[in-house]
Amino acid sequence: MSARPDPIRLELMKNAFAAVADEMAATVIRTARSSVIKEAMDFSTGLLDPQGNLVAQGLCLPVHMGSFPPTLATVLAKFGGRMQPGDVYALNDPYTGSGLHLPDIFIFKPIFHDGRLLAFAAAIGHQTDIGGRVAGGNACDNTEIFQEGLRIPPLRIVEQGRPVEAFFDILQLNVRVPDTVLGDVQATIAACIRGERALLALADKHGGDRLAADMADLLNYSEALTRAEFAAFPDGEWEFEDFLDDDGFSEDAIRIAAKIIKRGTDITLDFTGTSKQVKGSINLPIAMTKSCVYACLRTVIDLHIPTTSGFMRPIKVIAEPGSIVNPISPAPVAARGLTSMRVTEAIWGALSRMLPDKVFACGAQGDFGVTIAGYRGEQKPFVLLEFLFGTWGGRPDKDAIDALSSLAVNYSNTPVEIVEREQPIRIEEYGFRQDSCGPGKHRGGLGMVREYRLTGVEEAVLQVRSDRQKFHPYGLSGGAPGAKAGNVLKDVGGARSALPGKFMRTFRRGETYRAELAGGGGWGDAFTRPAELVRQDVLDEKVSVASAARDYGVAVSAGGVLDEAATLRLRAARGATE
């Protein structure tokens, strides 16, 4: 490895490696079958060196960041030294394979050049189903991982170009929508083949040795950039806590405690004090806990630092084994996406104490996972799986953005017309919830509602994983919290009843399930928000006349007429704090 990398070559090769990872991502998007991968883009691609260090990651799901190295390590531990050109490896198990949860199938393809292991192409795809007791692989009421579907330890699934039939046969038999799942697994394999082809072209041009040195240089470069950013932050320790309502079994709130320890150019995230692992399946495997830390730290440093293992070197994570952020087998993990959201919110909370002018208030991220599954005639199964996002919290210098996926996920939604075309379901409403935004000088984002009516079959299973019915998304710097979330069932006659955050029940034709997403927290005292902005929100019916007066101290009519004298009185009566 060169002592001082060539600054021109560094930029050229950074581009070249990133192009390979992006080309792999483009292949997945074009070839996958499921809307979870194609429309919601719940997948990632990457390129790793022979030791398992991440060299480049495709533009995909941020909370997948950093999850390739620990998973590849389990493959290397088992197959290291025995890999052959043309092999493909796979896994999904969080305990033997350091996976994220069973629906996320990892694919690794070793890339050989002149007989030498040069790199790995890697991909993760969230599968629409992975078997187990509840369709969709996302149930929050599992109590052990054995209920959650097919567990794949690190396995060789293609041997020197020949698919291992046993693996594909077992996978096919164990999932409810085999065409979709096998198609999506194929798409991730195709991406790795594409990545291999592109990297070999680079190796032919530059030579394998040179390419290996380039990878090492790129890791050091990203590390140096990251350390330079961290150096500019103050030294010290900052703590924050946030809570999950419950695990769906007990009523107990679950505490996420995040402490940032910053010294020099190193940052440690210490989760000591976080609740123990729980009975329900919202335990967060350690690989994903680390991904959450990486993703959050990336949001406060230069956007253009390459996503490599070098970026991760200055970052340490302390998570006690047996806690909800580092569970021990056989703890269930299917619905851990929920906990990942709360973990990022706790980390951002701690970051906001270190960097108060840089970090937003709490958004309403991806707490909702909705599965509606059943059988159409001829025993043809159907599965609707949707994760509902989301909105942001108010920012130190401006309002939140209404309707935007979590920064840690960047997930998309599924078009209503596509849902209705493919599923026996009608969406009755998809829109904003008035007044759900946390008031603030810079207000939080509006939460949303999405209503599902079962129309095409007599009955189905409705399973929902959600939260924030007990704890609001927090505000910052005097901003108020966002509205809580809710679940509502309307029966055939239209009678409404509230449902808990996590449940599974029979869904009958004509019934409607209404998901009410939480709103984002506000930033700064709402009584200092310019009255004109409140007036605009009232005109848009995002904020009601009553909320304008109560929460912002602004007297404005539904037609948008501002009463300045009354506004002064309202604001003086409470006394605004800048």
Place this chain on the structure above:
Amino acid sequence: MTKDSEGVGAQAFGAPATGATQSSTCRIAIDVGGTFTDLVVSRSDGTAKTLKLLSTPDDYSLAIADGLRRMLADGAIDPRSVGTLAHAFTVATNALLTGNGARVGLITTRGFRDVLEIARLRMPQLYNMDWDKPRPLVPRRLRFEITERMDADGAVVTPLDPASVLDALTKMQAQGVDSIAICLLHSYTNPAHERAVAELVRRHAPELSISTSHQVMPEIREYERTSTTVVNAFVKPVVDRYLASVENGTRAMGIQAPLMVMQSSGGIMKADTARAFPAYCIESGPAAGAIAAAALGEIIGEKNIIAFDMGGTTAKACLIENGEPRLTDEMEVGAGINAGQRLLGGGGYLVRSPTIDLAEIGAGGGSIGWIDKGGALRVGPESAGAAPGPACYARGGDRPTVTDANVVLGFLNPAHLLDGDMPIDIAAAREAIDKHIGSPLGLSTHEAAWGIHSVANAAMIRAIQTVSSEIGRSPADFTMVAFGGNGAVHGATLAAAAGISSIVIPPASGVFSALGLLFARIQHRLVKGFWHDLDKVDCKALNCRADELLREAGDMMAGEGVAVSGSELHLALDLRYEGQSSEIGIPVAKAEVTPEILAEAAERFHQEHERSYGYCSRGERVQIVNLRLRARSLERQDYLPTPSALRSKPANASPGERKVYFGPDQGWIATPVMRRGDLGEKPLTGPMIVEEYDTTIIVPPGARVHAAHSTVRIQLAAKD
């Protein structure tokens, strides 16, 4: 470049233009960009004349009128002989970028008022807490829900309640709306409710401009359809006024030929149609450049082309396969340029209509080189633009740009550009490079300059890969057509790096996009949803739908004055595997579709899937999603203005040679400098530089170069 509003560089091609030949007809191309308005007159006798003027952003039609008047005045145009008048414009894009469009009201299905603002929830830049979503073109207060509902099969679930429509209309009128967008759920499959709403609006508020989603974009996906319809409604009154003004101007000059407008898809259509569906013309200008490259390819016998256009701030690449520029289904206006936009989207106003697929990268002549905190040399996306410009322009710029690097390396004339119109200060270029790059990195001036040049190339190669290898095409199978002010400076080096061996430099690089307008054909693309498993398709139903398409296309072409005999029709089926959400268009040869034709189409779909994506699944169910029809006229200009007609301005500088740095492997080489006219059909061997008025062609060492037709062709040496 001269700054007065007089023509900046008028060039007469061919025979001195003293009075147009009365017997010949001529075609006029008008390409209006944000900075320049380019006019080209091409006569049937093979002569041509071009004119470049500064655009007039307050009213773009002014520069057009001015240019045409000057061409009339000096006899370049006889108004009666104008057969075709083709136009590319940026008015629609500008309206979107500046927010100066109509006040639009949106009518939508109850429960879906916020579809437009929610959009797809995704942002184009990961990790950016500071990002802002584009403000919706219709604020929530102007979005109204009405009572009605269709299901996915087009069956009525809730009948339309006219009272809810009239109520919305009253509220919109009270708020001063002047353009209405109507987008109801599932209208792509049954437009009855949208039609009824439009009829109600027409009856009760005849002054309002109306855009309905089943007409603008009859495809599934409510956000995409709503956004496209809203964009159409937003720019419609603006485009309507503008095109009326241009047309009035040309008529007043005695030009009877109808004004034809370039669409994003590369075809032209009558201004009347563009006024109803301006959303189809958003990428009017960039499309012209791709059509120019495709037309040039057809004339010189190259069907497979990568068009590469490098200007001052950006570089664009486009794939042309079998003579057809590749299309994308949708684009976003105002999204800016960043790597994530293409994959993730969300950065701009989405328009779903066939658009020539351009990959754009923020690297051009003005892009600035800098050193990041990790010690790596970076180029762009910041650009010195026209002001202060590169350091070597000596207009106050002191940061090193790609153009400065090219001057230091000897690629560009170290004394002046534009045949002396633009003096060059090479000392300023050296100083900027030394100060900001060379000294901090411990590199010599030319090493640092080579670094800037190479890093810019690395960014541009990604644009080329995006349109080729990312969709399963090997660049080696394509010829590069390089244009734009800097296209030919970087073209050959880029081609070598991408594995392309043949490069063509067209004539009149500076107005090449405008030339594309001369070659465009009248074209319409129609689509109809048709959702079936391919093995269960009722051919009678399919043919019935196809006949509807054919009839509509025939009507539209007739409206353009094109007879059925004068047009070609291409029917294609959008096919996919069950559950996929993007389709591949498979052409079908006959209008009368039979089960055999469908089986053939399925087989071609498997093959195309294998080619583009590396696998196919013959055991899987294939679905048909849409029928697509492209109708276009057969007639178009099929020649380039003759070579003698395109000789560039006489040289001010005497040809000679200068030293050029071709990188660390080859070092400084004394390189001959010539004019385009000095090249013959007999190949010469590089290194060589060909200087023209508005571009410089770099021929790398060992490459062969010759003139062919009106172009310059470079053949790179075969790799060892």
